[in-house]
Amino acid sequence: MLIECPWCGGREEQEFHYGGQAHVPYPAAPAELSDAQWSEYLFFRDNPKGRFAERWVHSAGCRRWFNALRDTASNSFIRVCAPGEPLEGYR
Amino acid sequence: MIEAEHPAHLWRNPEPKRSYEVVIIGGGGHGLSTAYYLAAHHGITGIAVLEKGWLAGGNMARNTTIIRSNYLWDGSAGLYEHALQLWEGLSEELDYDILFSQRGVLNLAHSLQDVRDSVRRVEANRLNGVDAEWLEPEEVAEVCPIVNVSDAVRYPVLGATYQPRAGIAKHDHVAWAFARAADALGVDLIQNCEVTGLEVSGGQVTGVSTSLGLLAARRVAICAAGHSAVIAATAGLRLPVQTHPLQALVSELLEPVHPCVVMSNAVHVYVSQAHKGELVMGAGIDSYNSYVQRGSFHLIERQMAAALELFPIFARARVLRTWAGIVDVCPDASPVIGPTPIDGLYVNCGWGTGGFKATPAVGDVLAHTIAHGEPHPLAQPFGLERFESGALIDEHGAAAVAH
Ligand SMILES: Cc1cc2nc3c(=O)[nH]c(=O)nc-3n(C[C@H](O)[C@H](O)[C@H](O)COP(=O)(O)OP(=O)(O)OC[C@H]3O[C@@H](n4cnc5c(N)ncnc54)[C@H](O)[C@@H]3O)c2cc1C
Ligand SMILES: [Zn+2]
Numbered sequence: 001m002l003i004e005c006p007w008c009g010g011r012e013e014q015e016f017h018y019g020g021q022a023h024v025p026y027p028a029a030p031a032e033l034s035d036a037q038w039s040e041y042l043f044f045r046d047n048p049k050g051r052f053a054e055r056w057v058h059s060a061g062c063r064r065w066f067n068a069l070r071d072t073a074s075n076s077f078i079r080v081c082a083p084g085e086p087l088e089g090y091r
Numbered sequence: 092m093i094e095a096e097h098p099a100h101l102w103r104n105p106e107p108k109r110s111y112e113v114v115i116i117g118g119g120g121h122g123l124s125t126a127y128y129l130a131a132h133h134g135i136t137g138i139a140v141l142e143k144g145w146l147a148g149g150n151m152a153r154n155t156t157i158i159r160s161n162y163l164w165d166g167s168a169g170l171y172e173h174a175l176q177l178w179e180g181l182s183e184e185l186d187y188d189i190l191f192s193q194r195g196v197l198n199l200a201h202s203l204q205d206v207r208d209s210v211r212r213v214e215a216n217r218l219n220g221v222d223a224e225w226l227e228p229e230e231v232a233e234v235c236p237i238v239n240v241s242d243a244v245r246y247p248v249l250g251a252t253y254q255p256r257a258g259i260a261k262h263d264h265v266a267w268a269f270a271r272a273a274d275a276l277g278v279d280l281i282q283n284c285e286v287t288g289l290e291v292s293g294g295q296v297t298g299v300s301t302s303l304g305l306l307a308a309r310r311v312a313i314c315a316a317g318h319s320a321v322i323a324a325t326a327g328l329r330l331p332v333q334t335h336p337l338q339a340l341v342s343e344l345l346e347p348v349h350p351c352v353v354m355s356n357a358v359h360v361y362v363s364q365a366h367k368g369e370l371v372m373g374a375g376i377d378s379y380n381s382y383v384q385r386g387s388f389h390l391i392e393r394q395m396a397a398a399l400e401l402f403p404i405f406a407r408a409r410v411l412r413t414w415a416g417i418v419d420v421c422p423d424a425s426p427v428i429g430p431t432p433i434d435g436l437y438v439n440c441g442w443g444t445g446g447f448k449a450t451p452a453v454g455d456v457l458a459h460t461i462a463h464g465e466p467h468p469l470a471q472p473f474g475l476e477r478f479e480s481g482a483l484i485d486e487h488g489a490a491a492v493a494h
Binding site for chain 1: 331332378380385422479
């Protein structure tokens, strides 16, 4: 795959590492979570066949993390953006 | 030599009925085996297996057929060793030669930590009645003379665990054998029938909607490998799995050179030689989530480099074919088998990179679970509850190069 780093442009996939689902915040009040809520936070992630908001790091390049929207049914990237920018088209 | 004539077909291709006692989603090895055990050992009638493509055209057709039971934890030893014992009698049980060849598996150790973990696993295996030995490098060379055990390489072989009863079988034969036997017992095997949604009413499953219309069912089992989460989501059920491509490759046909199965977590490749003569190799999943049955080429490049490191003799072998399957991976590298919060809905998923070896055991324990409405004792540790109780079954070590 060719992946578009927001800072460096298109590079070969081997320069990147995958970070799984994007936008999974650490719980605001961890001590208040039930076992079921902890389980959800630790072990359950979205796994859609279709658009997926995910994280990548350009580890052999600028070493910065970014978010991407990719279609897991075709592997095509719809959009990449710097952390903090909203990934429109997902949720 | 007289070759027995192959029958024109091994199973019927029936039209779906409007209503079933049990519907199994997915006609791979696990779905077919579950249907067989339900019909043969529990006397249940009115069973259908629904397959969106052709029978066993998913991971069942794509795996590298390694069978072994040398996993670390008691729960895994119970399940995988049960499978291995079923494999040992399976050709007879199904009256079909599945070409099970118990040629042994070596899991190589390349670092001091590898050695410690491996010796620990050998001891754990023995306590669970699983055949296991620790071999020093020269003993490794006796079992498999083509492995490079020289200490002049970057990651020398420091020894290996050896399971002599492990081996390979012929995956298509396994699928055909289960399909034929299930069909003979009246199971409807329905191909080109995609399940598009689970039907649930008042917390109880009532059927499935499919590309061939609505089918009623009192009990439904998801055996859809990489697509399990997609199907579960239609009933609002979340599963702790992520779907990834997993690749493998074969060389052209060669004279027999490789007598067993060799796996190396650290150098990261595993290799066997198939019955016909091709070298079969594989490694880990592609890192990203994907439902595309295709992976990235650098993984193939790396696993061939790893194979050459271990087997210099393969330098002139050529790749004939590479391919990928779509596998669903659990956080603890162990599967999920059991009931769900929806009455009548059962799930068998998360087998990731290593579910072929469990095919007969999955059928046996899942059929029991469906027939009795509660988990088979060997399936008990593998329920969805473990992600909440914390009783994970961490098999990343024993599963590492997978398979
Ligand atoms: C490259 C590779 C190598 C492997 N090597 C090994 C190995 O050496 N040893 C080992 O133990 N395991 C191995 N595995 C893993 C093993 O293949 C799987 O764990 C196992 O096959 C999963 O069970 P199954 O046979 O039922 O899956 P599958 O054969 O994938 O069956 C699932 C079926 O469900 C169908 N399906 C999906 N969605 C729907 C729907 N909506 N409606 C109807 N049908 C649907 C699919 O079409 C598919 O046929 C390997 C896998 C791969 C990809
Ligand atoms: Zn960059």
